């Protein structure tokens with residue numbers, strides 16, 4: 001895996017640059033003089049490229065179109081507010097320890113971009129490589145994990161197998177006694193994994209894209225994709241019609257809706273995925289721990305809230321909320337593994353609509369319609385891929401051809417049978 | 431949280447049921463003649479509408495029988511429950527069935 005082309009670094013100078021000097025200057029003015037992070041752009045008549053969906057992936061795509069490919073005649077159309085979709089609802093776990101070579105290349109590409117992204121964007125993403133631990137609860141799972149770790153390491157990605165004693169040292173609140181229903185038999189750990197501030201990722205990319213002259217247009221819902229024969233020519237939106245040479249759809253849970261507008265189908269089902277936070281408590285866990293077998297994972301935010309994630313609901317939904325049994329199931333596991341949480345109160349629960357794909361891998365692809373591209377199917381685990389996804393998708397749109405990292409993720413794998421089955425790596429775990 | 435009216439056992443909690451995905455999917459009539467595209471469409475592609483959806487459910491922890499449900503994927507309202515192999519009677523559900531790309535392709 002070679003060096004990543006990060007493109008022109010945004011906001012290296014000028015009044016908008018955040019720095020210690022700028023902070024001091026603004027402090028003197030009572031912080032009343034900070035410039036807008038991005039303009040409140042109104043749609044123009046046409047653009048070279050329209051990105052539908054102002055989540056992290058869409059905004060990253062727009063940014064890399066400008067930073068790496070010099071394409072600045074771009075608009076990002078967002079039906080609500082940027083980052084209000086899954087980008088702002090996820091539990092922010094970042095890692096690259098996937099099994100197959102294709103996934104390893106994609107997620108590691110992303111992790112490398114994360115490791116320098118705050119500097120690239122001149123925005124504090126609070127990227128924290130606090131490590132991600134995945135537990136094994138049976139002998140079989142542990143053996144499978146060892147095999148997985150070997151595959152991951154062969155791809156040059158850091159991962160180690162851990163014993164229960166090592167896990168107890170890393171995570172003192174965990175119960176490793178052998179009489180649990182699902183005892184901790186071991187686990188594997190990626191130190192370079194961790195978390196980041198989700199909103200900051202959307203805001204950082206938006207601000208940097210705006211600095212290149214890209215229009216970030218909020219409250220602008222795409223209602224139709226216009227075609228001339230088998231090519232796209234533009235979109236109809238709640239703020240009028242807008243022309244475009246190329247259109248990139250990055251709408252996660254709503255990808256099926258956008259596909260229907262374009263008259264195509266996708267191998268994607270939209271399902272609710274839920275998470276919750278507890279009331280804030282003192283620091284008790286400084287890493288991320290996931291467990292596929294019992295469907296839960298846990299970390300602690302900088303504010304002190306325990307962040308717990310569950311599995312998806314079993315049925316299709318766009319309701320932006322999930323069922324209570326899923327939360328109950330996850331909390332049962334949480335209380336068993338981390339007995340101290342039984343006395344902590346839940347602050348709030350929420351759901352996001354995720355775009356699940358049959359092989360638990362994303363779709364980064366051209367379509368049968370000329371100039372129309374889809375980036376979707378990230379399902380329960382796309383936050384970690386935000387920079388890499390935007391980077392390779394911008395490349396696909398700019399060159400109208402996939403690069404080596406994106407190529408295996410094209411739609412034609414559902415006809416050729418070359419699926420990239422990451423259910424083991426993705427499972428519940430994100 | 432759904433309360434699903436099983437045609438045989440009456441209204442039961444969603445956790446008693448297993449989901450079967452999109453209803454009315456048709457396996458290629460002549461499997462040997464179907465090309466990769468046809469198989470890809472049948473196996474993986476589907477309708478994923480925001481609104482009324484025709485889907486299959488099984489009362490796994492009850493009578494264990496399969497049946498079809500017409501349900502709105504936004505409000506979760508169950509508009510109709512009908513037997514596997516039947517068509518819905520509700521007009522809106524019928525319209526969804528008629529607009530299904532698989533039917534359009536295979537039944538003309």
Ligand SMILES: Cc1cc2nc3c(=O)[nH]c(=O)nc-3n(C[C@H](O)[C@H](O)[C@H](O)COP(=O)(O)OP(=O)(O)OC[C@H]3O[C@@H](n4cnc5c(N)ncnc54)[C@H](O)[C@@H]3O)c2cc1C
Pocket residue numbers: 052053054055056057058077078079080081082083084085086087088089090091092093094220221222223250251252253254273274275309350351352353354378379380381382383384385430
């Ligand atoms: C509870 C939960 C926990 C998760 N945890 C993790 C995790 O720990 N780690 C991880 O890697 N991933 C996680 N994920 C998955 C991750 O959040 C997503 O894969 C990722 O954020 C997708 O980003 P996106 O930019 O593609 O989509 P989104 O952020 O959803 O952006 C899509 C945007 O498209 C907009 N849109 C939709 N339709 C239209 C339209 N017609 N016109 C205009 N705009 C439109 C939406 O409003 C939305 O803002 C989690 C998801 C959830 C719900």
Ligand SMILES: [Zn+2]
Pocket residue numbers: 436437438439440489492493494495
């Ligand atoms: Zn029954």
